[in-house]
Amino acid sequence: MKNTILNYINKNSFEKKYSENTILNISKSFQIPKNTCAIVLNKLLEEDKIIRIDEKPFYFISLEYLKSENIEVNKKTYLNFNELVNHKDVDAFSKLVGYQYSLKSTVNKCKSTISYPPNGLPMLLYGPTGTGKSYIARLTYEWALNENLLSNKGKFVTVNCSEYANNPELLTANLFGHVKGAFTGADKDNEGLISLADGGILFLDEVHDLKAECQEKLFTYMDQGIYHRVGDNEKWYSSNARIIFATTENPDNVLLKTLMRRIPMVISIPSLNERTSQERLELIYTIFYNEQLRLNSKIRLSSQVYSILMTEQFKGNVGELKGVIQSSCINSLLDKKEDVITIRLNSLPDSILKNYQTGAFHTNNKEFIFVDDLKIHSNQSKEIIRLNESILNCFKEYKIHKDVSILMEKGKKIIGDYFDAVILKESKIEQSYYLKGIDHILNVVDDRYGFKVTNNERRAIAYYIQEVIDETNDYWNWYIKNEEECEDLHEILQNEYYRTTNIAFEICKYLQSYFDIDLLSIMIDTFIFYIYNPSRIKKAEQKACVILSHGYSTASSMAEAANQLLQEYIFDSLDMPINTDTQMIVDRLNAYLFRMGHIKDLYLLVDMGSLAEIYNGLKIDNVNVGIIDHVSTPIALAIGNGIRQGIEMNELLKRVSEASSCTYHIMERKIKKSIILCSCASGIETSNRFKDILEESLPGGINVEVKIQDYSFLLTHKDNNPLFKEYNVLFMIGTLNPDIEGLNYVGVEDLITQANYEGMNSYFYNLMSEEELETFNKNILKNFSLSNLMNVLTILNPTKLLEQVANAIDQLQMYLRMHLSNRTCFGLYIHICSMIERLIISKNQYEYEDCTDFERENETFIGFTKKAMNSIEKFYHVEIPLAEIKYIYLYVKNDENK
Numbered sequence: 001m002k003n004t005i006l007n008y009i010n011k012n013s014f015e016k017k018y019s020e021n022t023i024l025n026i027s028k029s030f031q032i033p034k035n036t037c038a039i040v041l042n043k044l045l046e047e048d049k050i051i052r053i054d055e056k057p058f059y060f061i062s063l064e065y066l067k068s069e070n071i072e073v074n075k076k077t078y079l080n081f082n083e084l085v086n087h088k089d090v091d092a093f094s095k096l097v098g099y100q101y102s103l104k105s106t107v108n109k110c111k112s113t114i115s116y117p118p119n120g121l122p123m124l125l126y127g128p129t130g131t132g133k134s135y136i137a138r139l140t141y142e143w144a145l146n147e148n149l150l151s152n153k154g155k156f157v158t159v160n161c162s163e164y165a166n167n168p169e170l171l172t173a174n175l176f177g178h179v180k181g182a183f184t185g186a187d188k189d190n191e192g193l194i195s196l197a198d199g200g201i202l203f204l205d206e207v208h209d210l211k212a213e214c215q216e217k218l219f220t221y222m223d224q225g226i227y228h229r230v231g232d233n234e235k236w237y238s239s240n241a242r243i244i245f246a247t248t249e250n251p252d253n254v255l256l257k258t259l260m261r262r263i264p265m266v267i268s269i270p271s272l273n274e275r276t277s278q279e280r281l282e283l284i285y286t287i288f289y290n291e292q293l294r295l296n297s298k299i300r301l302s303s304q305v306y307s308i309l310m311t312e313q314f315k316g317n318v319g320e321l322k323g324v325i326q327s328s329c330i331n332s333l334l335d336k337k338e339d340v341i342t343i344r345l346n347s348l349p350d351s352i353l354k355n356y357q358t359g360a361f362h363t364n365n366k367e368f369i370f371v372d373d374l375k376i377h378s379n380q381s382k383e384i385i386r387l388n389e390s391i392l393n394c395f396k397e398y399k400i401h402k403d404v405s406i407l408m409e410k411g412k413k414i415i416g417d418y419f420d421a422v423i424l425k426e427s428k429i430e431q432s433y434y435l436k437g438i439d440h441i442l443n444v445v446d447d448r449y450g451f452k453v454t455n456n457e458r459r460a461i462a463y464y465i466q467e468v469i470d471e472t473n474d475y476w477n478w479y480i481k482n483e484e485e486c487e488d489l490h491e492i493l494q495n496e497y498y499r500t501t502n503i504a505f506e507i508c509k510y511l512q513s514y515f516d517i518d519l520l521s522i523m524i525d526t527f528i529f530y531i532y533n534p535s536r537i538k539k540a541e542q543k544a545c546v547i548l549s550h551g552y553s554t555a556s557s558m559a560e561a562a563n564q565l566l567q568e569y570i571f572d573s574l575d576m577p578i579n580t581d582t583q584m585i586v587d588r589l590n591a592y593l594f595r596m597g598h599i600k601d602l603y604l605l606v607d608m609g610s611l612a613e614i615y616n617g618l619k620i621d622n623v624n625v626g627i628i629d630h631v632s633t634p635i636a637l638a639i640g641n642g643i644r645q646g647i648e649m650n651e652l653l654k655r656v657s658e659a660s661s662c663t664y665h666i667m668e669r670k671i672k673k674s675i676i677l678c679s680c681a682s683g684i685e686t687s688n689r690f691k692d693i694l695e696e697s698l699p700g701g702i703n704v705e706v707k708i709q710d711y712s713f714l715l716t717h718k719d720n721n722p723l724f725k726e727y728n729v730l731f732m733i734g735t736l737n738p739d740i741e742g743l744n745y746v747g748v749e750d751l752i753t754q755a756n757y758e759g760m761n762s763y764f765y766n767l768m769s770e771e772e773l774e775t776f777n778k779n780i781l782k783n784f785s786l787s788n789l790m791n792v793l794t795i796l797n798p799t800k801l802l803e804q805v806a807n808a809i810d811q812l813q814m815y816l817r818m819h820l821s822n823r824t825c826f827g828l829y830i831h832i833c834s835m836i837e838r839l840i841i842s843k844n845q846y847e848y849e850d851c852t853d854f855e856r857e858n859e860t861f862i863g864f865t866k867k868a869m870n871s872i873e874k875f876y877h878v879e880i881p882l883a884e885i886k887y888i889y890l891y892v893k894n895d896e897n898k
């Protein structure tokens with residue numbers, strides 16, 4: 001059974017359907033009880049075969065799959081998918097309901113106090129019972145641990161002072177430790193809790209019960225970090241524990257003034273009644289949700305129970321609310337049908353029920369609310385943030401599956417769901433101001449691009465905009481936190497869906513100026529997902545049609561009219577003031593084409609000007625360019641219609657020119673052959689060997705060649721290299737980056753250490769299918785292993801040579817007092833081994849560059865290198881020239897560990 005379940009999880013993981021790996025699905029698929037299923041899953045978890053993502057509902061992903069994707073796994077459970085993929089530790093406080101609302105300033109104060117340099121400051125949490133003081137103290141510890149503020153083994157040690165209210169001496173002895181014989185019963189030394197908390201946090205709960213003598217004894221520790229154990233007033237002990245106090249009493253009344261003076265931060269925690277009903281709802285949901293997990297069942301509650309939980313003045317605050325919910329779950333365990341536990345009025349504990357008289361409720365007793373549905377309500381106020389989060393989650397998944405059509409499909413669904421959910425929310429869009437503005441903007445866009453928006457969608461957009469405005473602060477904060485990801489997502493959408501991006505951008509620009517809101521890329525992306533319509537826009541995506549005309553708005557009016565009449569966005573326009581010369585036209589066109597990304601056909605509709613001159617100036621390859629002159633609106637319409645019907649460029653331009661007096665010219669795609677360039681600072685021989693390995697690694701039938709070039713030639717010619725003109729150089733593989741603008745570089749050491757396959761794969765865009773890329777990566781993995789490379793690179797005894805070189809590099813690191821990264825070491829191994837062979841064979845009489853400056857400026861480095869290489873030089877009877885030492889120097893200088 002275990003293996004069958006593992007196979008199931010594995011299969012879903014590889015198909016990226018992770019979220020199907022829930023206990024419920026697994027138990028249904030294999031017809032086994034959920035409890036049994038949970039036991040098996042826990043076993044698999046224990047055995048490191050799977051990990052658990054604690055989203056709601058939680059699901060599992062197989063380790064085999066994660067390994068295949070090179071996703072680093074360093075624990076068994078993750079709070080969410082984002083944490084797994086980005087390895088960002090989720091803020092420990094995010095578990096605290098209200099951490100962004102009523103407890104926001106509390107959390108901020110805890111964070112800044114505990115991290116105050118050098119060792120944090122003492123703080124006091126003050127609030128009624130059950131408000132979460134202990135929980136907050138614990139989360140402060142987790143947070144500090146994640147932030148590396150505490151030592152690795154630093155513990156969280158709790159002392160509840162009220163437990164010692166009648167025996168203060170025992171508390172002092174337990175806290176500070178005691179020596180053998182200090183008091184009756186002290187039969188051995190005891191290190192004490194302050195010592196146990198060394199490097200961590202000591203949490204003194206109910207500190208109002210800490211007697212004055214003990215408070216005083218704490219001062220010395222708080223001031224100097226030292227203390228005496230009970231029974232030994234001679235010896236000083238030291239500890240580095242940060243202290244958090246908590247009390248339910250007014251601290252000014254119960255703590256010594258001298259202690260209060262030593263606590264710079266007193267944080268008061270609000271009672272449950274002081275929190276918003278939104279937050280109370282979230283608390284109820286979270287507590288029930290955890291019970292669902294524990295009991296492995298769905299829970300529903302009657303509307304009466306719901307209403308009591310929402311309104312009751314719980315004196316014991318969150319703690320009491322939690323207790324009431326837990327006991328009502330226990331009381332209802334027997335009322336479990338078809339895996340659903342029902343919580344009714346009589347499930348509530350008597351202490352609550354006695355406050356309510358029978359008949360006080362008029363709500364329909366048959367109404368039940370499922371706990372899972374509470375979630376939707378509990379997060380209502382920040383829908384916009386949740387929307388953004390969902391979009392970014394899609395993007396995170398995209399980074400694994402790399403299929404932009406799936407990204408688009410999921411993004412569209414998220415926006416669709418959001419629209420569905422908000423359309424009915426009248427309250428937010430009462431003000432006709434929003435709707436009026438949105439109507440106005442969407443009508444303009446409709447006129448330009450034939451982009452129809454239904455009334456319901458208009459309402460949803462109005463709601464969205466109002467949320468952006470209402471939640472500006474949170475919206476911004478969220479964006480700042482996720483800026484990098486947002487911009488990456490935007491870049492991908494813009495490259496792949498340029499025309500859709502144009503429309504989305506235009507809508508957002510209008511919204512920005514009409515409502516005076518900030519234009520963030522996530523907003524544009526939201527609109528890209530919303531307006532993208534595969535049947536309408538996709539076919540136009542690979543084609544660009546630009547109307548170029550002299551005059552201030554001739555081209556744009558023509559494009560606008562044509563798009564409107566065609567009811568589709570086909571034409572872009574470039575207006576050329578009368579005195580614009582051809583070069584300026586060409587420059588603007590090139591900028592436009594650069595933004596367009598991948599297109600196959602470019603239609604240029606021009607009013608006059610030299611067609612050939614325009615064409616020759618275009619900086620594009622692999623695109624069919626059709627230029628037609630004497631453009632007019634009817635000609636644009638005829639072309640637009642033809643494109644919509646899918647007529648091929650040659651045929652279309654022929655037809656249009658025959659029916660009018662204009663001429664056209666087509667330049668077929670000029671396809672430059674794509675190549676990978678091998679060029680090694682270690683010599684042409686090494687380049688040649690890399691070339692062989694690469695050719696062996698490329699899957700059959702791929703239209704990519706491998707070429708070599710002398711490294712010094714590459715350096716002298718920089719971007720003026722004739723090879724770059726003749727070929728489309730996908731990237732260069734070598735042992736040292738020549739840093740040439742526009743030349744992508746992949747270091748051999750990256751291939752050995754399997755770093756950055758992703759970057760390399762992206763250079764094969766459109767040249768290899770997913771499967772071919774996979775084969776290629778597997779071959780690279782095999783062929784570029786260090787041992788294989790050594791075998792191929794040298795005719796000397798590779799094991800011996802590698803050992804000697806590795807020793808030399810170790811010595812060099814020691815002399816330099818540096819620790820080089822693995823990447824740099826691998827690069828150096830390859831480089832130096834190839835160099836030694838070259839020196840021995842002396843086939844390549846290298847013209848070494850003049851190194852006088854290098855020699856003068858790096859005397860120490862040269863001395864160290866010679867010393868480290870000394871035994872190799874002796875063994876192989878070679879002398880390592882200065883220019884080679886300079887290469888080694890460059891490697892070391894570029895090391896990322898530095």
Ligand SMILES: Nc1ncnc2c1ncn2[C@@H]1O[C@H](COP(=O)(O)OP(=O)(O)OP(=O)(O)O)[C@@H](O)[C@H]1O
Pocket residue numbers: 095096097098127128129130131132133134135136205248283286318319320322
């Ligand atoms: N904001 C919150 N989010 C989630 N759970 C909470 C929150 N606040 C409190 N709880 C839960 O409520 C229970 C009571 O909290 P806690 O024991 O921390 O309160 P306290 O203020 O220390 O109480 P006391 O003063 O009686 O010691 C705990 O189980 C805690 O996990």
